[in-house]
Amino acid sequence: MTRSPLWLALPSRFAALSRTQARIVLSVLAALLLASLTVLGVPHPAPDASGAGGDRQTDVALYEGIVAAVTHGQDYYRAAADALRAGSYPLRPFLTFRLPGLAVVQAALPPAATLALLYALAAVTGFVWYRRLAEALPGLAARLFALFLLAAGMLAFVQPALIAFHEIWAGLLVALSLALRRPGKWVEAAAIALIAMLVRETAALYVVIMCALAFVEGQRREAIGWGAALGVFAVVLAAHAVAVQGVTGALDAASPGWTGMHGFGLFVRAMTLATGLQLLPAAAAALLVALTLFGWASWRNSLALRAAAIFCAYAVVISLFARLDTFYWGLLIAPAFLAGLAFVPDGLRDLAARALDRRRVRVQRIEQ
Template sequence: MSDESRFATISSRGATWVLALLLLLVAASVWFAVSKPSLQAQPIAIVKSVQQAQTQEVGGDDIRLYKAIVERMRAGENYYAVAVEEQRARGFPTQPFVTVRLPTLAFVLASLGTMWGHVLEIAIALAALYVWYQKLAAYKIIQWRRWALIALLAAGLSPVVNPKIIYMHEIWAGALIALSIGLYRPKAWLPSFLIAACALALRELVLPFVLLMAAFALLQRRWIETGAWSGLILAFFGYMFLHAQGVASVVQPNEPSAPSWMLANGPAAALHFLWQSLPLSELPAILAFPMIIIGLFGWVCWRTETGLFCLLLLLGYMLAFAITGRPNNFYWGYLVSPLLMMGFIFLGPGLQDLQAALKRGNPKASE
């Protein structure tokens, strides 16, 4: 039933425009890959840690910082005092308050220990694979495509298998977002809602995902669900207020502030963020950037509410990455990167329908 693409009834002229736009975007991505070397020349310690996890110690100042905070919390120290002290000692800015991570993940890891924390992280990823398989079965997607999607989602979630980067908030949040979307059903939305709340408690950058969930519920007049999402958003701002107060209690007014994140590096930055947070980081940008565009186009092809939601989510975060973030913030891409390559499995039906539309407009081609 849902193997039918968004282009099943498109006209020949429309198919021509769609394919022309796709080729233009692919060409633009190649141009961005070869014309923005400054974005690609940044030291990427976290990626190296992922790629070389079997042979070297944990890499990346951020990971060392979060690890030190968790270890000191396990010894009984206060989160905010420890976090600010560690950031100050390592030359990290402590202002504005968002430079200090929300304490949720540190409390989880300090309470469970890193071994059980890693077990929990892997369990979240496995649950995401399971619920997405069930979701595709409900949509009556043919079996081989279901398994292909699971393989692609597993590739996107692969950073969770590395225990050395368990301290990265975005990897946890990205797995929880994938799980929440896979769980979502309009008439049984509470499990998805609870998982989304956990993701938002881990990283404030999950807020756009929650806002989009609320918008979909509102537009479809699911009033109780809309109220729940709205309540979660209000609770989040309350949590952020308490977090700001906690940071302010230990930060001195004259401490250094972080440079602006509003750099507006454009589409190249958005592609760079996703490239470096995917297994595609093994490929040169000139190959990986077009693959990102094609993955997005796959989500365009799938004519379902889920397909539209994932497309808008990916495009929304890419727009944010184009406007905000420094090159060394590429790990923000982990928030949505698990979803990207899943779009590949919907390309086949979409391209087949576009080809059929072109043939209808050119009878000689079908003779």
């Protein structure tokens, strides 16, 4: 007999598992919780010659300097190259240069207008996500908890000091795109995702996942739409590479590369520092990151499936390729990430019930 959900409108994904399947999932969850604690052994980045090793505010100052130069009429690529050299940053490969879109827009707008635009984007993103979560959480307490989790996930995204940081804008755009996508309704989501890629190229992983899931589900038109967004992005990225080549040379410093191989612990740190979890002790925050991933896997919904796939994909990329000083990649998925904790109570209750289920089918023969 299926129990009534605690918070969700419908039973969790784990309510229909067999006892063996539930025990396997419990083992995976235990392993995930243990893996999250590896963050305690991940070293903190040491400042390098530029002072940029672990200080993201230094990078913000870099981007602000580029915006100021473009505001005064300097060409973006020349301004970016000069600023990177002055700060002893690498200029090769071309991906060390951010795409010019955000800086050009910021240079064209008064600072107050740019800040208002950021707040408006954050407000719209939060509202759309709350509406999606409210569909699954009928109770007032559950909805208030989900709203609290959204606020905790978006703390960094409303800080005026980070307005020039590309991940702030791209993260909100990715979150808004994901929340707007529904079965048969994807055009707006794909368009917003394209903008996110043009702000920060690492948002392309999100689009790849969305395209792949649409293809697997047989949504051919949607898959083509996401693919078209990737095609436009590829053209822009190629033009960007050519432009960067025009302002750099063989003597310019090269990036140390992106083969950090710091493991799942670095992903945990990235999500901790990108959200309100940074206010908690490291071990507690780590366990909550693992439970958040479990929560997204618990909600039986196409939105949850996509969210879980996207978060896991970024977890793999950060674990394998991020350096200690590029933990800020986690900002790309931070705005809605913690909302997964709202699905944990139902997921854990259903999983435990199925794993401990000892009911047997009895066959009784009645002779007349």
